[in-house]
Amino acid sequence: MPNIKLGKAQVSQDEPAHTPGINQGNATGNYEKMSGHHADGTSSATRSTGVNPKAHEPIDPSMPNLSPA
Amino acid sequence: MAVRERVQPEAGKLVDMAWDPITRIVGNLGIYTKIDFDNREVVSCKSTSSLFRGYSVFMKGKDPRDAHFITSRICGICGDNHAVCSCYAQQMAYGVKPPPLGEWIVNLGEAAEYIFDHIIFQDNLVFVDFCEQMVKETNPKVWAKAQSADAPHAELHGYRTVADIMRSYNPFTGETYKEALLMSRIGREMICLMEGRHVHPSTVYPGGVGTIPTPTLFTDYLSRLLRCLDFIKKAVAMNDDVFDFFYEALPGYEEVGRRRVLLGCWGAFNNPDHVDYDYRNMDSWGNEMFVTPGVVVDGELVTTNLVDINLGIRIMLGSSYYEDWVNEETFVSRDPLGNPVDRRHPWNQTTIPKPQKRDLEGGNYSWVMSPRWYDKRTGDNLALDTGGGALARLWATALAGKVDTPFVKATGHSVQINLPKTPNTPEQTLEWNVPQWSNAIERDRARIYFVAYAAGMALHFVDKALNEVRAGRTKVFEDFDVPEEAIGCGFHEAVRGVLSHHLVIREGKIANYHPYPPTPWNGSPTDSYGTPGPYEDAVMGQPIFEENDQDSFRGIDIMRAVRSFDPCLPCGVHMYLGQGKTLRTVHQPMFGEHS
Numbered sequence: 001m002p003n004i005k006l007g008k009a010q011v012s013q014d015e016p017a018h019t020p021g022i023n024q025g026n027a028t029g030n031y032e033k034m035s036g037h038h039a040d041g042t043s044s045a046t047r048s049t050g051v052n053p054k055a056h057e058p059i060d061p062s063m064p065n066l067s068p069a
Numbered sequence: 070m071a072v073r074e075r076v077q078p079e080a081g082k083l084v085d086m087a088w089d090p091i092t093r094i095v096g097n098l099g100i101y102t103k104i105d106f107d108n109r110e111v112v113s114c115k116s117t118s119s120l121f122r123g124y125s126v127f128m129k130g131k132d133p134r135d136a137h138f139i140t141s142r143i144c145g146i147c148g149d150n151h152a153v154c155s156c157y158a159q160q161m162a163y164g165v166k167p168p169p170l171g172e173w174i175v176n177l178g179e180a181a182e183y184i185f186d187h188i189i190f191q192d193n194l195v196f197v198d199f200c201e202q203m204v205k206e207t208n209p210k211v212w213a214k215a216q217s218a219d220a221p222h223a224e225l226h227g228y229r230t231v232a233d234i235m236r237s238y239n240p241f242t243g244e245t246y247k248e249a250l251l252m253s254r255i256g257r258e259m260i261c262l263m264e265g266r267h268v269h270p271s272t273v274y275p276g277g278v279g280t281i282p283t284p285t286l287f288t289d290y291l292s293r294l295l296r297c298l299d300f301i302k303k304a305v306a307m308n309d310d311v312f313d314f315f316y317e318a319l320p321g322y323e324e325v326g327r328r329r330v331l332l333g334c335w336g337a338f339n340n341p342d343h344v345d346y347d348y349r350n351m352d353s354w355g356n357e358m359f360v361t362p363g364v365v366v367d368g369e370l371v372t373t374n375l376v377d378i379n380l381g382i383r384i385m386l387g388s389s390y391y392e393d394w395v396n397e398e399t400f401v402s403r404d405p406l407g408n409p410v411d412r413r414h415p416w417n418q419t420t421i422p423k424p425q426k427r428d429l430e431g432g433n434y435s436w437v438m439s440p441r442w443y444d445k446r447t448g449d450n451l452a453l454d455t456g457g458g459a460l461a462r463l464w465a466t467a468l469a470g471k472v473d474t475p476f477v478k479a480t481g482h483s484v485q486i487n488l489p490k491t492p493n494t495p496e497q498t499l500e501w502n503v504p505q506w507s508n509a510i511e512r513d514r515a516r517i518y519f520v521a522y523a524a525g526m527a528l529h530f531v532d533k534a535l536n537e538v539r540a541g542r543t544k545v546f547e548d549f550d551v552p553e554e555a556i557g558c559g560f561h562e563a564v565r566g567v568l569s570h571h572l573v574i575r576e577g578k579i580a581n582y583h584p585y586p587p588t589p590w591n592g593s594p595t596d597s598y599g600t601p602g603p604y605e606d607a608v609m610g611q612p613i614f615e616e617n618d619q620d621s622f623r624g625i626d627i628m629r630a631v632r633s634f635d636p637c638l639p640c641g642v643h644m645y646l647g648q649g650k651t652l653r654t655v656h657q658p659m660f661g662e663h664s
Contacts, residue, residue: 004422026549
């Protein structure tokens with residue numbers, strides 16, 4: 001360590017940005033849990049907002065099921 | 070390579086001249102020179118930085134997923150380059166490859182960054198040194214010539230004489246100056262579309278992006294790009310006219326800022342069809358990048374292999390305020406291919422700051438360390454520079470001859486850029502040829518050509534991204550888990566040159582992290598072998614063309630040489646409060662530990 005005078009640390013340097021036990025956004029398996037995101041990388045209208053996703057499907061099955069993205 | 074010689078000032082002959090800090094750049098760069106006014110030559114030059122930051126010190130122990138958000142703050146202009154480079158390093162460590170659309174979106178954001186940053190630096194900062202007001206003040210004879218010199222590309226840009234172009238560069242009042250400000254705004258809007266925010270992206274993560282890839286996203290980007298293209302086509306012609314005029318009006322001007330051709334480029338724009346972020350395949354996917362990585366020594370392309378580039382990096386001390394780390398821990402003794410990793414490699418570096426008094430006469434004088442590249446052919450530790458970024462990128466890409474897209478093609482000796490018809494200008498083909506010298510003018514000229522290069526690439530990336538969207542492949546993020554132990558490295562090009570991030574993860578936390586941006590390479594002080602850093606090397610021995618005498622000397626030629634490297638010191642060193650100053654905590658935005 002450097003031989004210089006340092007102030008008192010206010011938090012420990014490895015204060016976690018992530019608290020153990022809380023879900024991690026990056027964790028494997030999350031993609032599969034999201035509505036409207038398919039395994040082949042495509043997506044459909046249910047992707048919309050995540051709020052009541054099923055209501056976002058086309059009202060007529062003959063209509064194209066377009067992803068908002 | 071030139072070795073620094075101690076200069077013995079002789080009474081009345083050598084004059085100490087110092088610029089500290091240098092203006093129109095970011096950070097605390099000081100240039101200390103000894104000038105021989107009788108012979109109109111700079112005899113000695115030292116480049117110093119008085120700023121310590123300590124990213125490599127305080128990154129230790131943090132969650133590696135925070136690295137790109139934290140390191141982005143290294144720079145207030147190219148922070149997104151750091152974020153992207155950090156994501157590359159993290160992706161290698163986590164073993165995750167983003168979906169193609171995510172990669173195209175990152176490439177589009179980075180292309181816009183090159184366009185924005187190069188334009189603002191070139192037209193709003195560099196050209197102040199070449200504008201009417203400055204040239205009138207420093208070289209009145211040159212100004213007189215410029216007024217009668219016809220601009221060869223007048224039909225492209227509309228300025229009849231070179232003096233008219235120089236007038237348009239006048240700060241705050243010149244047309245080009247004002248238009249460039251508008252263009253840099255549009256460039257930033259383009260970055261925001263792709264990366265959520267500029268300068269510190271909010272939608273770039275390891276594993277992909279959080280940008281929602283709607284068709285409108287790409288058409289919004291494209292409409293802005295087309296507006297920039299009108300400006301870029303004009304700007305290239307104006308740059309060529311002004312720089313060619315300087316060579317003509319001031320014979321010998323090629324010596325300003327000239328140094329041996331020692332250029333490094335770490336490659337930019339990954340190709341999602343090839344990149345897998347596996348270190349073992351880095352040579353192969355590195356060569357598929359849309360800016361080819363490479364080291365150019367004396368005009369020869371030594372390597373395009375990122376593994377060779379990585380293993381050759383050495384961080385030297387010699388004139389820097391740090392203690393050596395030879396007795397500290399070795400984090401990585403062999404790379405994933407089994408190659409030995411040097412003690413002086415960033416993976417094994419431990420930063421131990423040792424503040425001290427500046428000693429320009431044989432002692433330590435800078436907070437910047439001295440990164441060098443080990444040339445295994447000769448055993449030399451080369452002080453590579455980046456040529457302000459653009460020069461090295463174009464040079465390595467041109468010689469490698471690997472890039473071949475509808476808009477940009479490397480030929481082995483040049484780079485051809487085809488820009489389509491845009492609202493106010495017809496189709497245009499530009500060709501950047503490998504220049505004779507690595508000097509101030511060629512660094513500046515390469516910058517505007519690289520803006521055209523980035524714009525051409527952006528057109529290609531928009532096509533590729535829209536193909537993905539039309540095919541319905543809208544996935545932009547890949548899940549991953551953070552490993553307990555891993556290493557990673559990211560290679561990218563910050564706007565002003567080479568950028569690498571080296572990461573070691575232990576117990577799921579950062580054990581070692583070293584970002585190496587371009588300015589430590591360019592602004593490094595003399596190393597332990599006595600090799601001067603590129604600024605020092607480029608300025609030392611350069612002739613002086615300024616017409617002013619010693620009393621009203623502006624140092625314009627020295628400033629042109631140093632600014633041609635696009636210096637940006639905040640990334641150059643890794644808080645110093647001075648004696649007796651107390652910091653008061655007003656608010657501390659941290660979870661936990663409220664002691």
